[in-house]
Amino acid sequence: MTNESRPTVYDVVIVGAGPSGAVAAKRLAQEGMSVVCLEQGSYPDYTKLRHSGLEFELTKQQYFAANPNRRKAPADYPINVSDSDIEPLMWNGVGGSSILYAAAWHRLKPSDFRVRTVDGIADDWPLNYAELEPFYARVENDFAVSGVGGDPAYPPGFDIPLPPFPLGAMERKFATAHDRLGWHWWPGSNSIATVKHNGLLPCVRRGACVWGCFDGAKASVDRTHWPTCIKLGVKLVQNARVLRVETGSDGLAAGVTYVDRVTGRTHFQPGRIVIVSANGLGTPRLLLNSSSNDHPNGLANSSGLVGKRLMMHPYGTVNGLFDDFFENWQGPYGQRAYSLEFAETRKETNFYRGAKWQLMGMGGPLASVGAWPWGSNSDVWGESFHATVRKRFGRSAYWGIMAEDLPSEDNMVSLDPAVTDAEGMPAVKITYKASQNTMDLLDFNLARAAESMKEAGAYEVSGTPLMRETGWHILGTVRMGNDPRTSVVDSYGRSHDVSNLFIMDGSVMPTSGAVNPTGTVTALALRNSEAIIKNRRLQPVSSTAEALKVGL
Amino acid sequence: MTYNIDDFQTRIAWVADTLIPSDPKSGMPSATEAGVPDRLLPRALKERDDLAPSFFRALLRLPETGPKDPMDAIRALGADDFHSIAFLIAGAYFLDEAINRKLRYPGQEALHETPDYDELMETIERVQSRGQVYLDVPDSPGPV
Numbered sequence: 049m050t051n052e053s054r055p056t057v058y059d060v061v062i063v064g065a066g067p068s069g070a071v072a073a074k075r076l077a078q079e080g081m082s083v084v085c086l087e088q089g090s091y092p093d094y095t096k097l098r099h100s101g102l103e104f105e106l107t108k109q110q111y112f113a114a115n116p117n118r119r120k121a122p123a124d125y126p127i128n129v130s131d132s133d134i135e136p137l138m139w140n141g142v143g144g145s146s147i148l149y150a151a152a153w154h155r156l157k158p159s160d161f162r163v164r165t166v167d168g169i170a171d172d173w174p175l176n177y178a179e180l181e182p183f184y185a186r187v188e189n190d191f192a193v194s195g196v197g198g199d200p201a202y203p204p205g206f207d208i209p210l211p212p213f214p215l216g217a218m219e220r221k222f223a224t225a226h227d228r229l230g231w232h233w234w235p236g237s238n239s240i241a242t243v244k245h246n247g248l249l250p251c252v253r254r255g256a257c258v259w260g261c262f263d264g265a266k267a268s269v270d271r272t273h274w275p276t277c278i279k280l281g282v283k284l285v286q287n288a289r290v291l292r293v294e295t296g297s298d299g300l301a302a303g304v305t306y307v308d309r310v311t312g313r314t315h316f317q318p319g320r321i322v323i324v325s326a327n328g329l330g331t332p333r334l335l336l337n338s339s340s341n342d343h344p345n346g347l348a349n350s351s352g353l354v355g356k357r358l359m360m361h362p363y364g365t366v367n368g369l370f371d372d373f374f375e376n377w378q379g380p381y382g383q384r385a386y387s388l389e390f391a392e393t394r395k396e397t398n399f400y401r402g403a404k405w406q407l408m409g410m411g412g413p414l415a416s417v418g419a420w421p422w423g424s425n426s427d428v429w430g431e432s433f434h435a436t437v438r439k440r441f442g443r444s445a446y447w448g449i450m451a452e453d454l455p456s457e458d459n460m461v462s463l464d465p466a467v468t469d470a471e472g473m474p475a476v477k478i479t480y481k482a483s484q485n486t487m488d489l490l491d492f493n494l495a496r497a498a499e500s501m502k503e504a505g506a507y508e509v510s511g512t513p514l515m516r517e518t519g520w521h522i523l524g525t526v527r528m529g530n531d532p533r534t535s536v537v538d539s540y541g542r543s544h545d546v547s548n549l550f551i552m553d554g555s556v557m558p559t560s561g562a563v564n565p566t567g568t569v570t571a572l573a574l575r576n577s578e579a580i581i582k583n584r585r586l587q588p589v590s591s592t593a594e595a596l597k598v599g600l
Numbered sequence: 601m602t603y604n605i606d607d608f609q610t611r612i613a614w615v616a617d618t619l620i621p622s623d624p625k626s627g628m629p630s631a632t633e634a635g636v637p638d639r640l641l642p643r644a645l646k647e648r649d650d651l652a653p654s655f656f657r658a659l660l661r662l663p664e665t666g667p668k669d670p671m672d673a674i675r676a677l678g679a680d681d682f683h684s685i686a687f688l689i690a691g692a693y694f695l696d697e698a699i700n701r702k703l704r705y706p707g708q709e710a711l712h713e714t715p716d717y718d719e720l721m722e723t724i725e726r727v728q729s730r731g732q733v734y735l736d737v738p739d740s741p742g743p744v
Contacts, residue, residue, distance in 0.1 A: 098647070102700060104708050106691035107647050159735040166737055196724055201733040214715040215723065223723050232733045235720065252710035263710070373704065378711060392735050413694045413703055417686075426679075429686060430671050434623035441703055 057597040058084040058283070060580075061304055061319030063290045063334065066144015067566055068552040068573035069325035070273035071187065075577040077280035081584070084317060085277075086288040086306050089123030089141025091270055092260055099254055099262035105414035108259040114148050115517055116140065122309065123287070125469040127329065128477035134360045136329055136478065136519035142286065143270035145327065146566065149520065150258050151239045151266050152383040152406055153193045154563035155184050155206060155571075159392050163454075163559045167393050167400050170454050171558045174530045174539035181205060183571040183578075191267040191570065192245045195237030201388035211242050213253065217374035218445050219385050222407055225504035226387065236383035236407070239267035239566070246272050255379035255409055285317075289471045292338045293322055293347055293549065296592030301549045303593060307471040318596045320589040321548045321580065323541075325573070328358065328522030328555040332461045333476045335526065348526075348543040348551075353536050355461040355525050359453035359560040362482050363518035364490050365421035366497035367446040368506030369439055376410045376445055383407060383448075387500075390493055391452075391562045399488040401452040404562045405497055408448050416440035421448070423512040445504075447497040451489050452562035453523070461525050482514055490514060521565050526555040541576040547588050552576055603656035605642060611659050612637045614666035615674060616689050627702065634699060636692045644692035654684045 060076050062069045065087035077083050096111045098104055114137035116124035123140040139147040158177040163170040185207070194210035212235050215223070219235065226233035240257065241248035251265035264271060278284065287309040294316065296302040303318035324331050332355035338347035346354050383406035391402040410416070416437050419425045428436040459480045467475040494511045501509045528551075529535025532544035537556055543549040552573040554565050561568070580587070605612075616631035634640065645652045658681035667673045675682060693699060700707070 099708055100710070102695050102697065102707050103647050105694065106644055110648060110650060157734045158737045162737045166735060196720060198724065198728060200728050200731060203734065212715055212720060214713045215719060223726075227726050230730060232730070233727055234724070250712075252712060254708045254710060256708060377705070378709065388733055412705055412708070413700065414691055417690055426675075426682075429619045430621060433620050434626055434628045437703065438626060441705065 055315065055317055056084075057318045057320070057593050058082045059319065060084070060321045060323060061086065061317055062323045062325060063304060064144060064325035064327070064330065064553070065142045065269070065274065065284060066325060066327065066553070067146050067269050067570050069144070069323070070269035070277060071190075071570050071573040072323055072325065072552055072577045073277045073282045074273050074280065075574060076580065077277060077282045079581045082281070084283040084285065084319065086285045086290050086304065086317060087142050088287070088289045088309070089121070090286040091142045092147050094260060094262070097256070097260050097262045099256040099259070104256065105412045108256065112148065112259040114138070114258065114520070122470070125473070126464070126467050126475040128464045128467065128475060132478040132480040133482045133514065133516070134362060134480055134519045135517045136360065136522050137517065138327055138329070138522070142274060142284065143268045145520070146268040147260060147270065148258055149566060150382050150564070151380070152386070152564045153188070153191065153195070153237045153239045153567050154404070155202060156561040156563065156568050157201070157392065158203060160559060160561040163401070169400050171529065173558050174528055177203065180568070180571050180575065183575045184567060187567065187570040187574055190246060190272060191239040192241040192248050192272065193237060193239050194242040196235045199234045201232055201234065201391070208237055210245060213242060213251070213380055213384070216384065218376055219407065221445070221504040222385060222500065225500055229500065229503055231500070232387050232389040234386055234388070236380060236385050238380050238382040240380050240382055241265045241267065247275060248272065251380060253379040255377055255381045255411070257379055257381045289469070289473060290334060291471070291473050293324065293334060294338070295340065295342065295347065295546065296590040298591050299342065299546065300588060300590035301546050302590040309471060318593045320593050321550065321587065323550045323552055325552045327553050328525045329461055329476055329478070331551055331553055331555045332525040333463065336463050337474060343545070348536055348545045348549055350545050351533060351536055353527055353534070356457045357455035357524040357527055358459040358461055358478065358480055358522070359455055359524040359557070360480065360519040361453050361521040361560060362451045362486050362490060363515050364449040364451070364494055364511065364513045365446045365515065366449065366494055366501055366509060366511045367421055367444060368501035368504065369508040370443050370445070370505055371507060373442045376442060377412050378409060381409050384409065390496060397492055399485045399492065401454065401489065402562055403452065403489060403493040404450045405493070406448045406450065408446055410440070410444050410446065413437055413441045421446045421512065422510070447500065449490060449493045449497060450562055450564070451486055451493070453560045454483065454485055455524050455527070455559060456483060487514070521554060521560070523554040523557045523560045523565060526551045527558045528556040529558060540579040541572065548590065550576060550580070601653070603652065605645065608656065608659050609637055610664055611662055612641065614670055615659065615662065615685060618666070618670040618674060619686055619689050620693055628699070631689060631693055634693055634696050636689060640692035640695050641688065643695055644688050648688065648691070651684060651688060654681070655688050658684045
């Protein structure tokens, strides 16, 4: 039941103001379509950042903590992780998780689109690298990607629009080490401006990227996209918890029902097209909660795959201690370098696919006695304290090992009927177990990364094989494909069941690749938006929304 | 419930020095020598007022004066309470400018540097010379 009588009918209703929602809103509004975006949170309050003083390390995990179950901000919703090896991380507000992402930027490789063809496992995508490439290039400009082009880990044509960061002592250690090993290595590519670009200021390498950028250099879409969207006339409704996507008697999406979290009032927002961009948890949550007599298992779920095939890029670290003192606490954080040497299936291994390695800074003195990336920090206190700080601070580096996660229907997102959020919407439960392939893949890559550390001069190397609070990338839960029996949306994000419902976020990815997915997710959103524009005259729309539009 | 830090000073002193004792070899002061109980911890608790209740609740589970094996007593609190105490004590300790000077930590600075493109190009050319690092795949869509 709603309590608003005559809402405006928009051409497009978007759920979620994160990267994909922002990309779609901007492009569709540029073509004159009326767009409203409903966002469960609000703009981030950057005045809470204390990144320029010594309070930085103490305060960074307060308002900008990545784990919603710890942060417990008003816009967050409970996530039951009792049956999961990994905890999901996200930001619920304008900008979505681009507020907290490290901004390491990649494309998928050609083989990532063809895992079934190449490896005989998992699935091929319903599009290939060449089809997505022009959209990669466009979003890379919009997201101010900096770095060095010409990486031989990609086909020719991956040109980076903005100049790179300088090489530091840490990067040089690994560049020369990988020369000796004959392994791939490349300066970090990040969606962090190094020159003034698209509303961003040049990065000053503060090293606080994942706790809200203090200096306005990281490409979070509250800065890169939403100002333009607002100028183009997009209506952004903050603090709007969308409960359901509603369908009319014709089976098409008519709009969404949401609760204004400030007033507590429930509203119906009609629209001719509905786009859900609520991330790999929020999107299946919304679709499953939109069940009705016509679709008792959730909206767009005739395949039964909504919520299934959750992938989260299992993550380990390899940490090295060095004799010499070097600057390891500044940014970008972000990745200062990466290796894709072991990112695809190799003949000599006992597992499929591979991992990306990213060379990361270590943080300040407080981080040197913390659990990240060292694993346990229980033995650093008392008589060990000063020796630990002396060994680690300014004398350490780590490789973050990001494993390709293969899809399994046993790993899933479901509604948790026992728990609701503050607006009464069912919470989500994650069931996720890292596979044997993942564990073998991590073991191999941790061993190789330990070799890299030693070759770079580390006198002591330690590793953490599978870290729990690392679910930055929530993928696969509304997979795309050409066959409605085995996929939820088509290659343009359109629901097979509801032809004016689109999904645009990481949930559509059939396989995960081994790299940070924002480049791929936003390139897909741009490609899908262009398809909506091209097909707008032929787009079926709900008679319910049309009737509201003409005042019936 | 509100807590007054003055009521906890005796506990804080032994707990803080148990976690961070002095290290004469490196010239690093203990937590109390650095001013954690009276000067730095109040600042830390003001910055992290969200953590203050759990910090004081954990302290209340410890004896007023240091027991025979103080580290064992703090560890016996369990991981969550141990973390509540250790994080704020260490966080307070590293608020001190003199300690950070000793460690050569200037804080997270704003750096304005220009890349050395000659060095960058020489570095990446060595990687490029090793050849392609991706698999060639059939270009046409496979079964989906």
